[in-house]
Amino acid sequence: MLTTPVNRYSKGLRLSKLSKGSLLAAGLFSSMSVWADTATDFYWGGFVSQGVVTTTQENTFAGGSDGDISTSLREMAVYGTWRPSSRLHVSGQLMSRRSGSLSDGSPRIDYLLADFRFDSCECISAGARVGRLKIPYGFYNDTRDVPFTRPSIVLPQSIYFDQARDLMLSADGVMGYVSVPFEEHRLDYSLLIGQPEKDDNVEYIYLGAGLSGHFSRALGVVSKLDFSDMRDRWRLTSTLGHIALDYRPGSARELGLQKGQLDIKLATIGAEYNTERWSLTAEYARQQIDWSDLGGIFSVKPETDLESYYLQWVYRFTERWELLLRYDQFFYDRNDRDGSELPAVLGLPAHSQWTKDFTVGLGWQISERLSLRAEVHRLNGTAWLPRRENTDASKTKEDWSLYLLQLAYRF
Amino acid sequence: MALSFRTFLFTCLLLFSQLSKAEVVIVHPGTDTTLFSANYLRSIFTMRTTRWPDQKPMRVFVLSDKHAVHKSFVKQDLEMFPYQLRMVWDRAAFSGTGYPPIEVVSITEMINQVQKVEGAIGYVDDASKPILKGVEIVEVK
Numbered sequence: 302m303l304t305t306p307v308n309r310y311s312k313g314l315r316l317s318k319l320s321k322g323s324l325l326a327a328g329l330f331s332s333m334s335v336w337a338d339t340a341t342d343f344y345w346g347g348f349v350s351q352g353v354v355t356t357t358q359e360n361t362f363a364g365g366s367d368g369d370i371s372t373s374l375r376e377m378a379v380y381g382t383w384r385p386s387s388r389l390h391v392s393g394q395l396m397s398r399r400s401g402s403l404s405d406g407s408p409r410i411d412y413l414l415a416d417f418r419f420d421s422c423e424c425i426s427a428g429a430r431v432g433r434l435k436i437p438y439g440f441y442n443d444t445r446d447v448p449f450t451r452p453s454i455v456l457p458q459s460i461y462f463d464q465a466r467d468l469m470l471s472a473d474g475v476m477g478y479v480s481v482p483f484e485e486h487r488l489d490y491s492l493l494i495g496q497p498e499k500d501d502n503v504e505y506i507y508l509g510a511g512l513s514g515h516f517s518r519a520l521g522v523v524s525k526l527d528f529s530d531m532r533d534r535w536r537l538t539s540t541l542g543h544i545a546l547d548y549r550p551g552s553a554r555e556l557g558l559q560k561g562q563l564d565i566k567l568a569t570i571g572a573e574y575n576t577e578r579w580s581l582t583a584e585y586a587r588q589q590i591d592w593s594d595l596g597g598i599f600s601v602k603p604e605t606d607l608e609s610y611y612l613q614w615v616y617r618f619t620e621r622w623e624l625l626l627r628y629d630q631f632f633y634d635r636n637d638r639d640g641s642e643l644p645a646v647l648g649l650p651a652h653s654q655w656t657k658d659f660t661v662g663l664g665w666q667i668s669e670r671l672s673l674r675a676e677v678h679r680l681n682g683t684a685w686l687p688r689r690e691n692t693d694a695s696k697t698k699e700d701w702s703l704y705l706l707q708l709a710y711r712f
Numbered sequence: 713m714a715l716s717f718r719t720f721l722f723t724c725l726l727l728f729s730q731l732s733k734a735e736v737v738i739v740h741p742g743t744d745t746t747l748f749s750a751n752y753l754r755s756i757f758t759m760r761t762t763r764w765p766d767q768k769p770m771r772v773f774v775l776s777d778k779h780a781v782h783k784s785f786v787k788q789d790l791e792m793f794p795y796q797l798r799m800v801w802d803r804a805a806f807s808g809t810g811y812p813p814i815e816v817v818s819i820t821e822m823i824n825q826v827q828k829v830e831g832a833i834g835y836v837d838d839a840s841k842p843i844l845k846g847v848e849i850v851e852v853k
Contacts, residue, residue, distance in 0.1 A: 342771070344811045382811045387762045387769030387831075392808035412808040418762060426760065435807040443807040450802045480760060482751065531751055533796050577793050617795065620778075669776060 347379035350448045350709035358698035360683060361690040364401035365703075374454075374707070375399040375406060376446050388418045398446055401690050403463065403502060411435070411446075412471055427479040433471050437491055437525040438540050439569045439584055442469060448709035452582070452615050452625055453662045454674050455705060458685040459609030459631035460569065460586045464506045468544065468565075472497040472521055482531070489527040497521045497544060505689050507563055507590070513551025514558060520545050538571040538584075548595055557597030564591040578617050585610040587635075602643050608635035625662035625676065631655060633684045652699035656682040670711050678703040735785040736841055737850040738823070740832040743768070745850050753852055754790050756833060758800045759810050764831060772813035773825050773834035781819065781837045789835070789852065823847060 352374030354365030364371030380394035393413040399406030414432035435443035444450040445461055455463075462469075474495015481488045499519040501511055508514075521544040529536040546563040571584035586609045593603035611629035618624060632638050633654045640654030662676035683697045691697050737753065739745060744766040755761040762770055775782040777794045786794045804810030816822045819840050826832040827846035836844065 342811075344805070346805060346812070378806070380805060380808070382805070382808070384769075384811060387767075390811060392811075394806065394808060414808050416809065430809070435809075437807075443809075444803050447802065447806045450799065450806060482755075485751075531754055532791050533800070575793070575796060669778065 342384045343381065344384070345379070345381040346712060347377070348448060348709055348711040349375075349377040350707055351375050352454060352705055352707035354703070354705050356701055356703050358701040359691075360686050360697050360701045361401065362686065362703055363403075363705075364690070371401065373399055373401050374705070376448065376709075378411065378447065389415065391415050396446060400463070401687065403466075403687055403689055410471075425479065425481050427477070430476045430478070431474075433473050434476050434493060434495060435471055436469055436493065436497065436521070436523055436542075438469060438523060438542065438567075439586070440536075440538055440571050440573060440582065445470075448672065448674070448707060449711055452580075452613060453627070453660060454676055454707045455660075455678065455703070457584070457609075457611040457613070457627060457629040458656065458658065459611055459629045460584050462631075462685055464502065464685060464687050464689075467500050467502045468497050468519070470498060472523075474521075485531050487527075487529050487531055489525075489529070491525050493521070493523045495521060499546060502689070503546070507546065507565075507592075508548075508556070508558075509688070510555070512555045512558075513553040514549055514555065515551065516546045516563070517549045518547040534575055536571075536573045536575075538569070538573075540567070540569045542567040556599075558599070559594075559596045561594030561596070563595060565589070566591075580615045582613045582615075583611065601647075605634045605643075606636060608632045621666045623664045625660065625664065627658075627660040627662075629656075629658040629660065631658075631682075631684050649694050650683070650697065650699070652682045652684075653686075653694055653697070654682070654684055656680060656684040656686075672709050674705075674707045674709075676705050678705075734788045735781060735835040735837055736844075737789070737833065737835050737852060738826050738844065738847040739834075739850055740826055740828075740830055741846065741848050743831065743833070743848065745848070748850055749853050750789075750791070754792070757786075757790055757797065757813070759804055759813065768831045771829050771832045773816050773822055773829075773832060774813045775819075775822065776815060776817070781835070784837070785835045 353370055353372055354363040354374050355368060355370045356362055356366050359367050364373035376398045378394055378396040380392065382390050382392040384390045394411040395408050396411040397406050397408040398404045410433055412433050412435050414430050414434055416428060416430045418428040420426050437443050439460055441451060441456055441461060445456055472493060472495030474493060476491055476493040478491040497519050499516040504516060505511055521542065523540065523542040525540045527536060527538045544565040548558065548563055549560055550558050567588040569584055569586040573580060573582045588607040591604050592599035609631040611627055613627040616624045634643065637643060638655060640651030659679045660676055662674060665673045667673060680701050680703060681699060686697060744764050746765060756770060756772060759772065764770055777798055783794055786792050786797055801812040805812050816825055819836050822834045822836060823844060826834045
């Protein structure tokens with residue numbers, strides 16, 4: 302008989318032996334007796350990762366620049382799920398992420414939610430989640446900071462734009478979801494309404510600098526529709542989102558901005574095909590950002606239409622090794638792909654308007670808990686180079702490379 | 713000629729029996745398994761279904777990703793690949809939208825857990841059929 306060493310990804314604790322203890326849980330939910338049954342399980346897990354980063358030019362990414370090796374790329378998280386009933390689970394995850402001067406590593410609640418399932422037989426299943434929820438967006442957004450669910454250390458920045466990540470991470474609100482099986486296929490739909498996070502990074506990316514004024518309120522609606530083969534042989538995904546940010550000018554009234562609303566509309570479509578040895582993935586996204594309500598400096602160009610896409614091939618040449626090839630392209634304004642218009646007005650280099658990224662990566666699963674990744678990005682353009690780390694845009698170079706190495710451990 | 717045809721037929725049958733050799737799905741005694749189909753099995757092991765038709769909570773037990781019996785179960789019975797299941801579980805756990813199955817280290821522990829835990833479902837290899845005790849075998853239609 303085959304046995305394997307005690308090597309568990311997730312720890313499931315069954316508390317049914319403590320039936321007296323689970324009476325307490327049952328008591329808590331006695332007012333909702335429909336939610337209470339004999340399941341009282343607890344699951345937990347997490348990971349820690351450490352990366353090293355460097356670049357070839359003065360273009361700084363995650364603290365790494367021009368041959369200077371940065372170790373300021375560290376991610377860790379721990380999650381716990383309590384399942385007091387088969388219709389309800391309560392989950393939370395604490396996450397810390399350090400990445401150059403974009404994220405300082407202070408722990409934040411990534412999600413903390415209650416998930417109610419109305420039905421879950423072989424037919425339609427549906428439910429609702431309340432609390433801090435991960436924003437479902439494209440194939441990777443809701444687990445973008447987890448090394449084990451990503452195909453690379455740095456996700457395709459065209460779509461999973463790390464500068465604007467804080468706005469796309471989680472939202473406090475409600476979500477409804479439904480899954481409908483059709484013979485050999487499955488349709489999944491979810492709708493989220495909530496308040497996304499809006500911090501300094503969000504101000505930096507959408508206002509161009511840290512100002513005395515702030516976004517006082519953010520409200521977002523995100524709808525995701527997936528259609529897949531029952532065996533996940535292929536998956537199609539689409540996301541539509543609308544986020545509105547209310548701006549209140551500060552005492553300095555920088556850039557002549559007025560009180561008003563910044564509007565972000567986004568749409569993505571994606572497709573994935575999986576075989577035993579390889580996976581082919583492509584996503585295309587558009588994002589319209591409208592500053593017209595804020596006036597001031599934005600009157601020059603009150604709107605932009607972002608366009609991005611990538612094509613990615615992951616080849617699992619052995620059970621433990623995989624190769625990644627990806628081409629990723631981003632245009633800050635699809636009507637000004639060569640950066641001949643806006644940069645001239647704002648005094649930015651033309652190459653700040655696009656990024657073309659060719660990535661080669663290698664992943665090695667050292668053991669069931671430990672994995673190592675290395676990747677090289679050959680880049681043209683600096684559109685997604687963090688402005689916070691590269692305050693003087695004139696010093697950035699058009700052609701550059703990014704090298705990363707990351708070790709990740711799960712428990 | 714007739715002989716070679718018979719040999720051919722025999723080889724085909726042998727090959728077929730090898731190909732169709734699947735793992736054995738086991739459940740806790742008394743579980744309502746009236747709905748069992750291949751899609752239902754996939755829905756259970758991808759953690760999309762959380763309750764049995766009689767409303768009892770489901771508890772899913774699996775062997776580690778690298779275990780030969782797990783690999784065979786995922787490929788033959790679920791018609792998926794272990795990396796896909798791992799991804800489904802990780803995405804659910806790390807986004808708070810679900811929870812992973814409970815991992816056991818051996819066939820013996822698998823049988824013990826499924827025997828003990830109400831609503832449990834798991835699998836063993838065909839060769840372990842004789843040592844099954846206190847569990848029910850499910851016929852996947």
